Amino acid sequence: MTPSAAKAYHKIKITANIDDDMQVIKLLADAQTNPTDRQVYQMFDYWRTKHFGDRTENSIAQVVREMQNTFPDCIIEVQENPFCICIVTPIMRRAHGLPLSRDIVFVDSSGSCDQGGSCVTFFFGVTKVGGIPLAVLIHKFTTKDDYASAFKFLRKSLGNFAFYGQMEPSIFMTDDSKSERQALNVIFPNSTLFLCTFHVLQALWRWLCESKHGVIKFERQLYMQRFRKVMYSPNEIEAKVFMDELCNDKSTLFSKHMMTYRNRMLEWCTCYRNQFPTHGHNTNNIVEASIRVFKDIVLVTYKTTY
Numbered sequence: 001m002t003p004s005a006a007k008a009y010h011k012i013k014i015t016a017n018i019d020d021d022m023q024v025i026k027l028l029a030d031a032q033t034n035p036t037d038r039q040v041y042q043m044f045d046y047w048r049t050k051h052f053g054d055r056t057e058n059s060i061a062q063v064v065r066e067m068q069n070t071f072p073d074c075i076i077e078v079q080e081n082p083f084c085i086c087i088v089t090p091i092m093r094r095a096h097g098l099p100l101s102r103d104i105v106f107v108d109s110s111g112s113c114d115q116g117g118s119c120v121t122f123f124f125g126v127t128k129v130g131g132i133p134l135a136v137l138i139h140k141f142t143t144k145d146d147y148a149s150a151f152k153f154l155r156k157s158l159g160n161f162a163f164y165g166q167m168e169p170s171i172f173m174t175d176d177s178k179s180e181r182q183a184l185n186v187i188f189p190n191s192t193l194f195l196c197t198f199h200v201l202q203a204l205w206r207w208l209c210e211s212k213h214g215v216i217k218f219e220r221q222l223y224m225q226r227f228r229k230v231m232y233s234p235n236e237i238e239a240k241v242f243m244d245e246l247c248n249d250k251s252t253l254f255s256k257h258m259m260t261y262r263n264r265m266l267e268w269c270t271c272y273r274n275q276f277p278t279h280g281h282n283t284n285n286i287v288e289a290s291i292r293v294f295k296d297i298v299l300v301t302y303k304t305t306y
Contacts, residue, residue: 131286147183
């Protein structure tokens with residue numbers, strides 16, 4: 001509960017059974033009964049510092065180390081320079097012991113998750129009943145070096161049982177975060193990186209809708225349909241034919257933009273994934289859905305606190 005929510009709840013509680021308006025006014029005006037905003041926030045800061053640290057990295061690291069004793073079955077490792085926290089719960093560790101964890105792993109991050117601006121990165125596997133978490137990383141920045149340090153720390157924390165003992169999965173599915181993908185490529189060099197098709201289509205639609213590119217409104221959907229024919233082509237030959245048509249379009253700007261996509265067809269065109277264990281997944285919606293829950297339930301309630 002945030003300080004403002006706590007103060008509002010306290011007002012309701014002390015006035016709930018009082019019918020006399022004048023008595024309600026007197027109670028609310030009395031700081032001994034109804035603390036001022038400054039008093040509430042002072043009590044909140046004291047409580048937060050005692051239980052969760054004072055927002056400095058050293059203080060947070062100390063609190064996390066204390067949690068290691070509280071949750072002995074969890075892997076909770078702290079790295080101070082650069083700052084990173086690796087969390088692997090018992091169910092996550094169990095998931096690493098299943099064959100599913102060696103095939104395809106979905107990775108996504110959410111930034112500015114606390115008052116210190118920390119980034120939270122989630123690793124998810126997939127089962128017949130949906131996604132299953134594999135690890136959570138908390139780190140300070142979203143640069144390539146920071147991601148690489150966090151991923152390296154994850155490998156070290158997991159040890160030999162990581163990804164069903166394979167140490168790295170066959171596939172990583174991500175959005176088009178350059179720094180994240182570069183770091184994954186460095187730390188997990190034997191894994192294949194695929195792009196989420198949803199994010200690829202979303203990025204193209206935004207490009208088409210930008211007025212500076214001069215795409216007429218009624219042509220936008222036509223371009224999207226043509227691009228989708230490439231993305232979901234049943235074989236590589238057909239995909240290349242459709243892609244050549246897009247790269248030779250009458251619109252110079254559009255054709256140049258398509259050239260950038262052509263150079264990365266292995267990452268987003270689904271026909272190149274037929275020999276990989278994707279289990280029918282071409283998007284990272286599994287981890288996106290979990291991040292949505294994390295933002296809507298955890299951060300909305302606790303961001304002010306943590």
